Amino acid sequence: MKLVTGLAVASAVVTPVVLAAVPLYGQCGGSDYTGETTCVAGSTCVYSSQWYSQCVASSSTPTTTVASPTTTAVPTTTAAPTATPSGFVTVSGTKFLVNGSKFTVVGSNSYWVGLMGLSLDNMKTSFGNIAAAGGTVVRTWGFNEVTSASGNYYQSWSGTKPTINTGSSGLLNFDNVVAAAKANNIRLIVALTNNWGDYGGMDVYVKQILGSANHDLFYTDATVKTAFKNYIKTFISRYASEPTIMAWELANEPRCKGSTGTSSGTCTPATITAWAKEISAYIKSIDSKHLVALGDEGFYNQPGAPTYPYQGGEGIDFDANLQITTLDFGTVHSYPTPWGQGGNETAWGTQWIADHAASQKKYNKPVILEEFGVTSNQPATYTTWLNQVVSSGLTGDLIWQAGSKLSGWTSPDDGYAVYPDGAVYPVIKAHAAALKARA
Numbered sequence: 155m156k157l158v159t160g161l162a163v164a165s166a167v168v169t170p171v172v173l174a175a176v177p178l179y180g181q182c183g184g185s186d187y188t189g190e191t192t193c194v195a196g197s198t199c200v201y202s203s204q205w206y207s208q209c210v211a212s213s214s215t216p217t218t219t220v221a222s223p224t225t226t227a228v229p230t231t232t233a234a235p236t237a238t239p240s241g242f243v244t245v246s247g248t249k250f251l252v253n254g255s256k257f258t259v260v261g262s263n264s265y266w267v268g269l270m271g272l273s274l275d276n277m278k279t280s281f282g283n284i285a286a287a288g289g290t291v292v293r294t295w296g297f298n299e300v301t302s303a304s305g306n307y308y309q310s311w312s313g314t315k316p317t318i319n320t321g322s323s324g325l326l327n328f329d330n331v332v333a334a335a336k337a338n339n340i341r342l343i344v345a346l347t348n349n350w351g352d353y354g355g356m357d358v359y360v361k362q363i364l365g366s367a368n369h370d371l372f373y374t375d376a377t378v379k380t381a382f383k384n385y386i387k388t389f390i391s392r393y394a395s396e397p398t399i400m401a402w403e404l405a406n407e408p409r410c411k412g413s414t415g416t417s418s419g420t421c422t423p424a425t426i427t428a429w430a431k432e433i434s435a436y437i438k439s440i441d442s443k444h445l446v447a448l449g450d451e452g453f454y455n456q457p458g459a460p461t462y463p464y465q466g467g468e469g470i471d472f473d474a475n476l477q478i479t480t481l482d483f484g485t486v487h488s489y490p491t492p493w494g495q496g497g498n499e500t501a502w503g504t505q506w507i508a509d510h511a512a513s514q515k516k517y518n519k520p521v522i523l524e525e526f527g528v529t530s531n532q533p534a535t536y537t538t539w540l541n542q543v544v545s546s547g548l549t550g551d552l553i554w555q556a557g558s559k560l561s562g563w564t565s566p567d568d569g570y571a572v573y574p575d576g577a578v579y580p581v582i583k584a585h586a587a588a589l590k591a592r593a
């Protein structure tokens with residue numbers, strides 16, 4: 155693994171990009187925008203919304219179809235980088251590829267691996283458990299916002315000022331996460347903030363910078379967005395050349411409201427769609443090699459639909475977000491019990507997977523069931539759901555969540571954890587083999 159070891163070096167790597175014309179996928183206009191407006195040769199500045207214009211390849215289809223969340227047009231091409239860097243996960247239609255061959259995304263979530271003081275050896279054991287069950291991908295947290303330093307954290311706040319932790323409890327620790335994954339041939343999906351209060355997340359930015367509890371200001375306030383971009387830039391620049399990172403994810407489960415339940419009352423699905431466009435384009439402007447995803451729960455925006463996850467009330471429009479050209483794949487979670495479908499978990503989740511497979515096909519982009527969980531009848535429900543993933547054509551899946559039993563320490567169980575000696579591991583192992591065998 156080749157790593158940039160300091161902030162100064164990391165910024166030096168990015169500087170030429172910032173000073174030149176706006177790169178492919180970069181922002182080139184918008185109502186609050188004051189930066190460079192000329193796109194690099196071969197690309198054109200295309201209006202996307204009042205807040206956002208972006209450089210896209212001159213020969214590609216204009217992105218104006220994504221401006222309206224209600225559009226159903228299928229983008230015929232996407233503005234992709236011309237060269238495919240070797241070893242990185244890329245996207246072709248609804249499939250993932252590595253070095254031009256199909257790459258099966260199957261595995262688990264392990265939010266805790268970089269947050270609980272684990273040694274490199276214990277991280278390797280944890281990833282090894284997942285790899286032994288056929289897993290190829292693990293999703294984890296690349297954030298922990300703190301206001302007083304303790305344990306592993308990636309950014310600490312003093313008043314309005316954030317400081318990124320580049321030391322052994324911070325980014326050097328995340329280097330170990332990457333090394334442990336690499337040692338097990340596991341790719342990482344790394345979420346960069348949290349909708350929820352766990353490990354700080356969005357609410358810390360809003361509270362520290364604005365003194366407000368209105369969660370949705372994270373998506374709209376210019377100062378907050380700049381602070382988040384600064385964090386993103388330092389974090390992702392460090393791993394710019396590292397193919398072990400499969401994708402950056404804008405946030406875990408973005409919604410209009412977070413753990414405090416407060417918002418300014420103006421947030422709609424269009425708010426988060428506009429934010430997702432802006433932040434994903436920003437990431438593409440400094441890191442064209444890695445895939446980018448939203449990390450949302452896959453809620454639809456169909457007011458009046460019979461069940462809550464389809465009604466749009468949380469501020470997510472899955473189909474609109476899937477059409478954002480700087481998001482490479484779609485994500486969906488399945489938690490029917492807390493979503494009001496208790497007693498009907500298996501059937502409801504099966505339909506939920508089928509509906510997202512239909513969106514995947516319609517917009518010709520991969521979609522992964524990147525979190526799923528029930529707390530009872532796990533083997534039976536998961537067998538049905540995972541068979542549905544295979545038969546519906548959904549691109550891949552990651553269970554919430556694989557646990558590990560290390561010497562003297564067991565990873566946390568939130569009621570969903572599955573351990574290598576439990577009844578679910580054989581289910582996910584058989585499924586990983588079936589998904590790899592699917593054409």
Ligand SMILES: *[C@@H]1O[C@H](CO)[C@@H](O)[C@H](O)[C@H]1NC(C)=O
Pocket residue numbers: 240241252253
């Ligand atoms: C991809 O190709 C590169 C260059 O040939 C090679 O080093 C790497 O191991 C390959 N990766 C995979 C997963 O095939």
Ligand SMILES: *[C@@H]1O[C@H](CO)[C@@H](O)[C@H](O)[C@H]1NC(C)=O
Pocket residue numbers: 498501502505
């Ligand atoms: C269970 O969910 C399925 C799929 O959404 C639905 O068709 C069915 O009506 C539901 N059954 C009950 C009892 O709610």
